[in-house]
Amino acid sequence: MTAVTDTRTHTPNATPARPTAGVRRRGDRSRAASVGLHATLIVASVIAVFPVLWVLLTSLKPAAYATTTDFFKETTFENYTKLLADTPFLTWFGNSLLIAGLTTVLGVFTAATTGYAVSRFRFPGKRGLMWTLLITQMFPMAVLIVPLYNIMSSLGLLNQAAGLVITYLTIAVPFCAWMMKGFFDTIPREIDESGMVDGLTPFGTFWRLILPLAKPGLAVTAFYSFVTAWGEVAYASAFMVGDENLTLAGGLQKFVNQYGAQWGPMTAASVLIAIPAAIVFLFAQRHLVTGVSAGAVKG
Amino acid sequence: MAVHTGQSVAKAAGDSDVARGRSRGTGKPPGGLRRSVSTHWYAWAMVAPVVAVIGVIVGYPLVRGIYLSLTDANERNVERNIGVNHLPATYEFVGLDNYADALTGGQFLSTLGWTLVWTVSCVGITFALGLGLANILNRRIAGRSAYRMMLILPWAVPGFVSVFAWRFLYNEDRGFLNKLLAGGGIDAVPWLNDPTWAKFSVIAVNIWLGVPFMLVALLGGLQSIPGEMYEAAEMDGAGPWQRFRHITMPGLRSVSTTVILLSTIWTFNMFPVIFLLTRGGPGEATQILVTQAYKFSFEISPRDFAQSSTWGVLILVLLMIFAVVYQRVLRKQGDTW
Numbered sequence: 117m118t119a120v121t122d123t124r125t126h127t128p129n130a131t132p133a134r135p136t137a138g139v140r141r142r143g144d145r146s147r148a149a150s151v152g153l154h155a156t157l158i159v160a161s162v163i164a165v166f167p168v169l170w171v172l173l174t175s176l177k178p179a180a181y182a183t184t185t186d187f188f189k190e191t192t193f194e195n196y197t198k199l200l201a202d203t204p205f206l207t208w209f210g211n212s213l214l215i216a217g218l219t220t221v222l223g224v225f226t227a228a229t230t231g232y233a234v235s236r237f238r239f240p241g242k243r244g245l246m247w248t249l250l251i252t253q254m255f256p257m258a259v260l261i262v263p264l265y266n267i268m269s270s271l272g273l274l275n276q277a278a279g280l281v282i283t284y285l286t287i288a289v290p291f292c293a294w295m296m297k298g299f300f301d302t303i304p305r306e307i308d309e310s311g312m313v314d315g316l317t318p319f320g321t322f323w324r325l326i327l328p329l330a331k332p333g334l335a336v337t338a339f340y341s342f343v344t345a346w347g348e349v350a351y352a353s354a355f356m357v358g359d360e361n362l363t364l365a366g367g368l369q370k371f372v373n374q375y376g377a378q379w380g381p382m383t384a385a386s387v388l389i390a391i392p393a394a395i396v397f398l399f400a401q402r403h404l405v406t407g408v409s410a411g412a413v414k415g
Numbered sequence: 416m417a418v419h420t421g422q423s424v425a426k427a428a429g430d431s432d433v434a435r436g437r438s439r440g441t442g443k444p445p446g447g448l449r450r451s452v453s454t455h456w457y458a459w460a461m462v463a464p465v466v467a468v469i470g471v472i473v474g475y476p477l478v479r480g481i482y483l484s485l486t487d488a489n490e491r492n493v494e495r496n497i498g499v500n501h502l503p504a505t506y507e508f509v510g511l512d513n514y515a516d517a518l519t520g521g522q523f524l525s526t527l528g529w530t531l532v533w534t535v536s537c538v539g540i541t542f543a544l545g546l547g548l549a550n551i552l553n554r555r556i557a558g559r560s561a562y563r564m565m566l567i568l569p570w571a572v573p574g575f576v577s578v579f580a581w582r583f584l585y586n587e588d589r590g591f592l593n594k595l596l597a598g599g600g601i602d603a604v605p606w607l608n609d610p611t612w613a614k615f616s617v618i619a620v621n622i623w624l625g626v627p628f629m630l631v632a633l634l635g636g637l638q639s640i641p642g643e644m645y646e647a648a649e650m651d652g653a654g655p656w657q658r659f660r661h662i663t664m665p666g667l668r669s670v671s672t673t674v675i676l677l678s679t680i681w682t683f684n685m686f687p688v689i690f691l692l693t694r695g696g697p698g699e700a701t702q703i704l705v706t707q708a709y710k711f712s713f714e715i716s717p718r719d720f721a722q723s724s725t726w727g728v729l730i731l732v733l734l735m736i737f738a739v740v741y742q743r744v745l746r747k748q749g750d751t752w
Contacts, residue, residue, distance in 0.1 A: 153551050160548055161565040163623070167580040168572055170591060174583070183589035185598075226464045233461035240451060245462060252473050253677065254734040256684050256705045256727045262712050262720050263476035263483070286472040289465055291677075318457045347573030349687050350709065365575050379583060386576040397571035401564065405635045 168390070171383045179380030195384035204359050205385060208367035211356075213392065215277050215363060216345040219284040223341035224334055227289050231296025231333075232322050236308060249290040261354055268355060275361045283351050288341040295340075299333030300326065332403035339400035346393055364389050484513055484724035490717035506721075513725040522699075522707075523726065527733075529614070530703040534682045537621045542675060544622070545629025550663070552630070553637040563634075570627035578691040581620045582607070610700035613693050617701050621688050629674060636670035637663070672745055680734055704730050 145153075174182055175196070177189045199205050230249075234242060264283065265274070273279030303326060311321035327334070349365045356366050368385060486506045494504040517523040552563055569577060584591045585606035593603040606616045640662065648658050684705050689695060695702035695710065702710070704726055712723035 237458035263479035
């Protein structure tokens, strides 16, 4: 790791320090230091991107060449066409999209109301609620998975999207509510007061004044809920059976067992699965840094 | 700083005793319960959905799991339907036997040992890398946002896709890594088929997955430290190391404690990475507590629900102890959390 020297915050209107002759000010680096920093970042970025990139490149090679080390080899889309034609991939994709979408919408809403209540009001049971939210993060699903399976089957929710959505909410909402609380803590209370003065109900204040200000927090929460639901494996494989109900995670499991040696279709499937997550990520990423830190600092 | 729900906000800010709510509607002072309902109803209404969901989905299964861990329930004696025949449950209450077995048997303790190694090394290395990269990204450097995008990428790709990508790279005969080594004249490494290498490999993948979250959180923390503090320190002649030690570290304290607590909990229970990469193999070399508990209830025959629940409850107890100790230590150091 390179030694950490000067860190500085970047305000948009900060003008870079002009070096005066012979004196090196903070923020100006020697050439060697610059090269070192860029080298570190480039190595880290390559490591971060390469596995994903490699899958993408492999999916564009004919299946026979899947394990060659050439970056490009007779680029073709045959892996994709095969995948879509011969497997229920699109069905799985639809299932996952439905489940992740519902989880995101409901998760953002419940996390926001809970976060707001905990941030602004003092009410009996608040501390207990905060602790409960933290402790639910500690639940190993192994404890829950069998009893939950039984509940779901008695409620008739096995093989139903609703069953998985409810389950994913229990994973996503506690963390998101903590984050939203931290976020609302950073929004000045005067805004709530002005809403009250204008005769808004607490709900009205929350809905019309505070939520629009909390967009970055909502973006982070949405991203987290989506990614949680989109990539979850254990519950999805335990609760869903039968080709037409599987989510992508469950479907891909079958895939590995059936087409274990066929890297070609697998890589194509992986790329298609990564695309929606990447789109959500692109929307959220501008807010990620502010969002996570606000939650973490004030949490 | 929370405000009382019962009072006008301006008056309530800053006082912490229980305020009297305005009694709504009735002329008489209402009774205690009525008053607290009329005072706090909207706060409760806002948290109700979460409480309901957590109560049903977490509360009931947890109680049930604790109960199962005190019985000898398995696939053959639980309530089940075979065709049209309904068989009632025949499992019996065995008290704390399961716990005694787990804590005195070798399997639980050896799995716990590896789980601790896994958690500490993952969280430690991930945090160090995240901190280093966040510090670099917090400076004026060309291409900052491009670097940031690339470094956060592993977080955006669904976990099971990343794990698949890594399996593809790790593949012993045809994986990219071994072909790369072969190019350098080095023998193939059994990344996932040798106990020691497999442990190394799963830790590497989990670090790869975990750095973006740390990076994002710490970068946010760094950006909330006022630049003037660094300026002032420099005026007073503090060197780069002193600035890091006395401004950056304390400034990142609250973010760090939160992310370390969370990632420790998450890593301890990190099911997908182990499950998808090695299935706990080779042998049981990479099995952590969670994956082993899952295996008891889904992958062995007869499926052993009691043992699975016992391990689950033990995991929960361990993590709660950890959280309490962690908080105590922080409080001793003067952190109110």
